[in-house]
Amino acid sequence: MAHCTSFPYEPVAEIGGGAYGTVYKARDTESGKFVALKNVRVQTDQNGLPVSTVREVALLKRLEQFDHPNVVRLMDVCATPRSDQETKVTLVFEHVDQDLKTYLEKAPAPGLSSDRIKDLMRQLLCGLAFLHSNQVMHRDLKPENILVTSQGQVKLADFGLAKIYSCHMALTPVVVTLWYRPPEVLLQSTYATPVDIWSTGCIFAEMFRRKPLFCGESEMDQLGKIFEVIGLPQEEEWPTGVTVSRKNFPAVKARPITDFVPEINEQGAKLLMQMLTFDPLKRISALNALEHLYFQDEETSNQDETL
Template identity: 35%
Template sequence: MFAANATPIMSGAHVGNKSDDEFYSVEVAPDSVFLVLKRYQNLRSIGSGAQGFVCSAFDLILQKNVAIKKLSKPFQNATHAKRAYREFCIMNLVHHKNIISLLNAFTPQKSVDEFTDVYLVMELMDANLCQVIQMELDHERISYLLYQMLCGIKHLHAAGIIHRDLKPSNIVVKSDCTLKILDFGLARTANSNFSMTPYVVTRYYRSPEIILGMPYKDNADIWSVGCIFGEMLRGTVVFQGSDQIDQWNKIIEQLGTPSNDFMERLLPSVRNYVANRPRFPGFEFERLFPDILFPADCRQSQLTAASARDLLSKMLVIDPLHRISVEQALNHPYIKVWYDESEVNAPAPKVYDHSVDEQEHTIEEWKQLIFDEVSRYEQLAIQKVFGLFVQENGSADQMPQQNMQENASKNQN
């Protein structure tokens, strides 16, 4: 029953109070050990990144495969701790078919003093968009993938959340073309009044306003979608700068130097630099994305190279004041063929409380905040099951503690 590289202990499914016999350790890769609940078996490494290490596993309670993400050294500094807090809180807040679902969250540590690890359990998908981009996609698949990205982004924006780090590796898909957005450690709220530093966002998909240190709004995510869209057509990154300055150069070389109105909104020091760069006229989108890059036109007249190019030209606009919005993109002919009211306007999540993000905390303070959030998540699961048991039986007197824990685990998703 246990993986060959596991240290098995007695069976258990943790919610609330912890005991050592509820967990077992698995070495999933050299120098990477997971200490997980025994409900999760057959752990296999499936990837790693700056924000965590991910394994697949089989959940004995849900009876399905899941992904378990161990956040990477969440308390090595205040920045990592803030990202860990933000990712957990946002995943626990938003619920949409095009955003990765949080199935469970836990830590094997019993107190904040020994708290070091956070595990997030999510749906298991088949691949990320990096792999899909290398495939030969028809218009139907391209437009459907874009539609799902836009639905997920619209749901995030409804909570006042700008993702800020949309890129192919942060978008996952299943073999049936189902798409979900993940990784919210760099997300920020749309109404935050603090400086949003540009260096944390992946360079190739970074909007011009972020590159230039301007205030930005939710359609900064639309620029990222446009970059992904263009990459799906070209098979290569659209704006591949070697550093911050080169990234800007790559953009204006293709799209042209922006208008004086745009320049006037830049900080004086940035404006001086941008104004002293060589001026580029840019290219027509027919030249940047010629017909040969597109799949054959679909029988549905709106799924054509011309329609796709028109949408792309409205997304990849340097000036955010003239860039298409999420709502406009969802109503574009290339996307609207998939329009479903229940998906586009799914019940909005609660607005994300960004007050914590506006404060500076020590590592120990972040540790306490995250520990409290994970503990609250676990206790809410217990209370939910406790209430259901009382409702069905009239009393909780006969409910064994172990059953409460196991039943709560079953209901965490």
């Protein structure tokens, strides 16, 4: 990993912080453009940076070669030794000056058109399918890290950092939102790429509702809110070896998703339910979601493009 020698980036504001390090909005003084600087503090030993960090950074750099339109560019990575025990790793990402949260808040009533939602969802799933096909999971997908350019292009940010951060995350409790978190993570069971599909389902619903679908205040409350919609899963679906018992929750039945997302069309509702499936192994994948009938039936969506 290169040392931070010529470093033309000047921080202008702090935009994120936590146990793992700090995120800054910064300006590239050569091009004048904004970038996002992510500093991660990493423990080092006599062999230098841990193998896991070097591997994750190498993976992010490899992804960069594909130049995927729906993920942010990684422009630079460098390391600054702070002491014998600690090195600061700085990742320089493209900065997009709008996130999905702002985009949804700005949309005048009655909200985004169904075609606009379909387009956003297609791009979001393309970005995810790309990450997942490279064995990268996002793990913390939410409207704040789904970026939307002024031209309506979706770009995922903050992916692939989970593993770089994780050793520090365990040390300090960080306040992170529970609202997009899937049941297997809330239950502290094993998890993999389906976590991102759950989050995508929550965000899909939010695009119609313009407010989050499940706003839990604790892990248990979050699970309760999820079951009020999808119903309490069957005993045999409950993961084994988790401390939280199914008996803690009332035996509620699934309610029609259209009670919560009334504006969604029939195929959209079907896709949403395949994303909000309790069992991660039965949950739809990003690639299969892109093949879903929801994206095939074009309704009126081609009309705008031919104008």
